Amino acid sequence: MSANPHIKRSVAAISGYTPGEQLRRPCLVKLNTNENPYPPSPAVAAVLHDFTADDLRRYPDPVCKELRAIIAERHGVTPEQVFVGNGSDEILALATRAFVEDDGQIGFLDPSYSLYPVLAAIRGVGALAVALDRDFVARLPESCAAALFLLANPNAPTGRLCPIMEVEAFARRFAGVLLVDEAYADFASDNAMRLAASRPNVLVMRTLSKSYSLAGLRLGYAVGPADLIAALYTIKDSYNVDLLAQRIAAAALRDEAAMLANVARVRATRTRLAARLAELGYAVTPSETNFLWVYPPARLAAQAVYARLKAQDILVRHFPGVRTGAHLRITVGTDQEVERLLAALKALNGAGEGSL
Numbered sequence: 001m002s003a004n005p006h007i008k009r010s011v012a013a014i015s016g017y018t019p020g021e022q023l024r025r026p027c028l029v030k031l032n033t034n035e036n037p038y039p040p041s042p043a044v045a046a047v048l049h050d051f052t053a054d055d056l057r058r059y060p061d062p063v064c065k066e067l068r069a070i071i072a073e074r075h076g077v078t079p080e081q082v083f084v085g086n087g088s089d090e091i092l093a094l095a096t097r098a099f100v101e102d103d104g105q106i107g108f109l110d111p112s113y114s115l116y117p118v119l120a121a122i123r124g125v126g127a128l129a130v131a132l133d134r135d136f137v138a139r140l141p142e143s144c145a146a147a148l149f150l151l152a153n154p155n156a157p158t159g160r161l162c163p164i165m166e167v168e169a170f171a172r173r174f175a176g177v178l179l180v181d182e183a184y185a186d187f188a189s190d191n192a193m194r195l196a197a198s199r200p201n202v203l204v205m206r207t208l209s210k211s212y213s214l215a216g217l218r219l220g221y222a223v224g225p226a227d228l229i230a231a232l233y234t235i236k237d238s239y240n241v242d243l244l245a246q247r248i249a250a251a252a253l254r255d256e257a258a259m260l261a262n263v264a265r266v267r268a269t270r271t272r273l274a275a276r277l278a279e280l281g282y283a284v285t286p287s288e289t290n291f292l293w294v295y296p297p298a299r300l301a302a303q304a305v306y307a308r309l310k311a312q313d314i315l316v317r318h319f320p321g322v323r324t325g326a327h328l329r330i331t332v333g334t335d336q337e338v339e340r341l342l343a344a345l346k347a348l349n350g351a352g353e354g355s356l
């Protein structure tokens with residue numbers, strides 16, 4: 001079938017981002033999109049309880065003043081150094097429009113967050129992929145011609161943290177804007193937020209989707225030099241963050257203790273899960289996130305393990321492709337969910353020779 005001629009050729013040519021499956025089945029063990037298995041702060045439920053339909057008559061604050069003040073205080077910067085977006089995905093898209101000329105390039109690691117090359121394609125600019133080494137360790141380039149570098153740290157889907165000293169050294173030698181995507185920083189041992197306050201070309205981005213258990217809310221933010229932040233404000237949609245999201249995010253951010261308690265539980269389960277997977281013969285990449293990047297034991301193909309688990313209502317993530325296709329990404333769930341996963345994997349190990 002030929003493409004509809006009304007659609008721009010460049011758009012028709014893009015394959016688009018493939019999100020993780022969002023199946024809704026009651027008994028599903030959902031370990032495929034790095035959501036938090038624990039509920040958000042009780043303060044979130046309180047906001048929802050008090051929210052009235054009448055509240056929706058008016059537009060929200062277009063520049064999220066209250067939220068920016070909370071975030072600025074948290075990170076020791078001024079509100080002018082904070083941008084709030086409709087999820088961090090929105091901020092990534094805005095950065096590709098604000099910091100890259102039409103003949104420019106966007107850099108990122110490979111493999112990394114699979115949205116990055118899609119954003120470069122949507123923006124119609126070059127993509128400069130910097131290969132991770134064979135153990136998925138990042139070697140940040142000595143020189144890089146990109147105008148914008150999107151650095152997921154810790155990286156997804158591998159879970160590894162690139163030492164912040166190396167990130168800082170890269171920021172110093174890199175002539176473009178370095179956007180450090182810290183979606184998983186709360187699960188990690190270090191982060192680059194100090195660079196956002198000190199380097200003229202560094203933006204550090206966080207999301208409430210993972211550690212704050214609010215993936216459904218769509219709230220992300222970036223911290224960095226005021227001039228870069230102002231550029232993002234210039235081009236954003238008028239009301240990019242809705243009223244309910246602003247109120248809920250403010251309540252959640254004020255209750256940092258609830259987030260930290262959930263993170264501690266996830267990290268403890270991560271350690272146990274990694275040890276048990278290793279016992280089952282899986283090679284587990286060291287993780288500073290809420291997921292594990294694993295390589296199944298010799299006889300099992302990752303794609304087949306994924307399919308077998310899915311047949312038992314256990315969803316993990318498989319990314320087809322040369323660098324990623326032999327691995328699986330497994331989100332750290334509750335202890336109960338993880339037990340179901342491990343029991344299923346154990347049964348697969350015991351399945352007859354050649355069955356996978």
Ligand SMILES: Cc1ncc(COP(=O)(O)O)c(C=O)c1O
Pocket residue numbers: 033034086087088089090113152155156181183206207208209215218219220
């Ligand atoms: C590295 C990375 N950045 C950003 C995001 C998206 O975050 P948000 O939900 O805030 O758009 C994800 C989600 O999976 C991610 O893995």
